[in-house]
Amino acid sequence: xxxxxxxxxxxxxxxxxxxxxxxxxxxxxxxxxxxxxxxxxxxxxxxxxxxxxxxxxxxxxxxxxxxxxxxxxxxxxxxxxxxxxxxxxxxxxxxxxxxxxxxxxxxxxxxxxxxxxxxxxxxxxxxxxxxxxxxxxxxxxxxxxxxxxxxxxxxxxxxxxxxxxxxxxxxxxxxxxxxxxxxxxxxxxxxxxxxxxxxxxxxxxxxxxxxxxxxxxxxxxxxxxxxxxxxxxxxxxxxxxxxxxxxxxxxxxxxxxxxxxxxxxxxxxxxxxxxxxxxxxxxxxxxxxxxxxxxxxxx
Amino acid sequence: xxxxxxxxxxxxxxxxxxxxxxxxxxxxxxxxxxxxxxxxxxxxxxxxxxxxxxxxxxxxxxxxxxxxxxxxxxxxxxxxxxxxxxxxxxxxxxxxxxxxxxxxxxxxxxxxxxxxxxxxxxxxxxxxxxxxxxxxxxxxxxxxxxxxxxxxxxxxxxxxxxxxxxxxxxxxxxxxxxxxxxxxxxxxxxxxxxxxxxxxxxxxxxxxxxxxxxxxxxxxxxxxxxxxxxxxxxxxxxxxxxxxxxxxxxxxxxxxxxxxxxxxxxxxxxxxxxxxxxxxxxxxxxxxxxxxxxxxxxx
Numbered sequence: 001x002x003x004x005x006x007x008x009x010x011x012x013x014x015x016x017x018x019x020x021x022x023x024x025x026x027x028x029x030x031x032x033x034x035x036x037x038x039x040x041x042x043x044x045x046x047x048x049x050x051x052x053x054x055x056x057x058x059x060x061x062x063x064x065x066x067x068x069x070x071x072x073x074x075x076x077x078x079x080x081x082x083x084x085x086x087x088x089x090x091x092x093x094x095x096x097x098x099x100x101x102x103x104x105x106x107x108x109x110x111x112x113x114x115x116x117x118x119x120x121x122x123x124x125x126x127x128x129x130x131x132x133x134x135x136x137x138x139x140x141x142x143x144x145x146x147x148x149x150x151x152x153x154x155x156x157x158x159x160x161x162x163x164x165x166x167x168x169x170x171x172x173x174x175x176x177x178x179x180x181x182x183x184x185x186x187x188x189x190x191x192x193x194x195x196x197x198x199x200x201x202x203x204x205x206x207x208x209x210x211x212x213x214x215x216x217x218x219x220x221x222x223x224x225x226x227x228x229x230x231x232x233x234x235x236x237x238x239x240x241x242x243x244x245x246x247x248x249x250x251x252x253x254x255x256x257x258x259x260x261x262x263x264x265x266x267x268x269x270x271x272x273x274x275x276x277x278x279x280x281x282x283x284x285x286x287x288x289x290x291x292x293x294x295x296x297x298x299x
Numbered sequence: 300x301x302x303x304x305x306x307x308x309x310x311x312x313x314x315x316x317x318x319x320x321x322x323x324x325x326x327x328x329x330x331x332x333x334x335x336x337x338x339x340x341x342x343x344x345x346x347x348x349x350x351x352x353x354x355x356x357x358x359x360x361x362x363x364x365x366x367x368x369x370x371x372x373x374x375x376x377x378x379x380x381x382x383x384x385x386x387x388x389x390x391x392x393x394x395x396x397x398x399x400x401x402x403x404x405x406x407x408x409x410x411x412x413x414x415x416x417x418x419x420x421x422x423x424x425x426x427x428x429x430x431x432x433x434x435x436x437x438x439x440x441x442x443x444x445x446x447x448x449x450x451x452x453x454x455x456x457x458x459x460x461x462x463x464x465x466x467x468x469x470x471x472x473x474x475x476x477x478x479x480x481x482x483x484x485x486x487x488x489x490x491x492x493x494x495x496x497x498x499x500x501x502x503x504x505x506x507x508x509x510x511x512x513x514x515x516x517x518x519x520x521x522x523x524x525x526x527x528x529x530x531x532x533x534x535x536x537x538x539x540x541x542x543x544x545x546x547x548x549x550x551x552x553x554x555x556x557x558x559x560x561x562x563x564x565x566x567x568x569x570x571x572x573x574x575x576x577x578x579x580x581x582x583x584x585x586x587x588x589x590x591x592x593x594x595x596x597x598x
Binding site: 181182202205216219222223259297298299 | 517
């Protein structure tokens with residue numbers, strides 16, 4: 001099996017009510033691949049500038065992430081600045097500097113094209129489409145997006161969505177995309193748009209996964225201190241797809257477990273700023289939290 | 300075992316974006332006792348006016364609810380009018396006519412005083428206290444409240460809360476009461492205020508139950524059509540306490556099941572206006588939905 005993750009590698013400047021962090025490493029591809037690396041050997045597709053820290057490249061290598069598809073370009077790494085309110089679900093983008101990402105037009109390595117699992121993390125839908133068509137015949141083409149593309153590039157987004165098997169979104173995004181406030185109805189609308197499954201991430205309220213004749217609810221790990229919510233969604237996708245890539249046969253039970261591992265990885269991501277928590281995280285800790293989720297919901 | 304439910308019996312005028320219903324039967328005691336009646340024989344304490352429909356009294360009898368503690372007073376029944384927005388969690392109180400409830404000072408029947416389970420539904424905290432002290436030694440004294448009392452009668456409320464074993468609240472109420480946005484922290488603050496357990500109801504996001512070294516999360520039943528959210532919280536409490544009253548020994552597993560039965564009963568309440576759904580509901584339907592909850596969350 002193999003999993004290719006396409007997305008951003010970035011510097012994030014993050015301000016929460018408690019603290020401000022300048023230019024720490026982030027990006028959808030970064031979070032997702034680190035989370036997935038606890039289950040499989042993810043291949044990544046993305047671009048970094050000359051200022052991207054060697055320390056993070058070393059971390060990727062240490063976590064056995066395949067970085068052959070990572071492009072090193074002249075110039076500066078993508079930079080995002082965001083501000084969180086007292087409610088960690090409320091986020092404002094303060095600044096966005098595309099930098100090397102502006103000219104990013106990846107040609108996939110031959111060894112990447114046959115991937116069975118693909119995750120098109122949040123990037124411009126046109127870029128998602130350019131990359132999507134380079135894969136030969138993935139069993140699971142998954143994608144994510146943000147409200148910005150739903151508002152400004154809806155047609156292209158719907159084109160990609162139609163050709164995906166799995167859509168990751170949050171409650172705000174799905175409501176905007178479907179014009180439906182009820183998540184069950186909204187999810188069903190997404191299924192009519194193409195994907196076989198949709199995972200609706202609801203922050204502290206967990207996630208809801210829908211398919212044909214399939215509904216599964218997973219809680220978020222109860223957490224007293226959300227230090228930095230950045231990357232929770234991408235870590236969820238990483239845990240989800242990384243786990244699926246590691247099993248022999250994807251069935252309904254494995255999909256349920258994947259959603260729980262998604263929630264597990266998201267719960268670690270928010271415990272510290274940026275990717276900090278993933279640096280010390282161990283597989284026993286991951287498995288232990290999976291067991292905690294069982295305890296949390298079993299009756 | 301025995302369960303006494305103290306609260307309002309009312310006429311509700313309800314307006315949702317789809318429909319308006321004038322003066323249909325409602326009230327915390329009504330919803331709670333109907334929900335509990337699927338598990339035990341609840342005793343109710345409340346007051347109705349001369350205009351309260353015999354049909355509902357007959358329904359109570361049919362569902363084997365003990366109405367010896369129900370007072371029939373001269374005058375009109377309590378009347379509440381509420382308006383729901385497109386988001387069913389957003390509710391505005393338009394009108395409140397206390398009527399016979401204004402002079403309600405119940406003296407408990409001797410046969411009620413020894414109850415092992417008591418639910419003080421949302422009423423004035425002073426009234427809750429007047430009634431609370433009439434019970435001899437309940438094992439489980441449970442209470443609910445609303446933001447209005449938190450804002451206007453905090454001291455009395457805290458006095459009652461300190462003497463309760465179980466507090467039912469929603470996320471808005473607990474945030475207001477504890478001045479804490481994180482539900483886990485907020486819940487722990489409640490535990491310091493007296494109760495051994497707190498159940499935080501989160502509407503479509505389910506509920507979180509906390510105790511010492513105890514965390515349990517229950518989902519809400521995924522529902523495409525919330526016809527009328529009124530009474531969901533009281534139905535939750537009814538299912539929860541009714542179930543507990545029916546088991547031989549309350550332990551952690553039974554508490555978990557109680558929370559699921561609470562969520563089950565709430566999920567039925569919102570399927571139709573007022574108490575309509577409880578008129579046709581059967582025990583096999585209740586048990587079947589309990590199984591659906593298992594399916595929804597098992598991994």
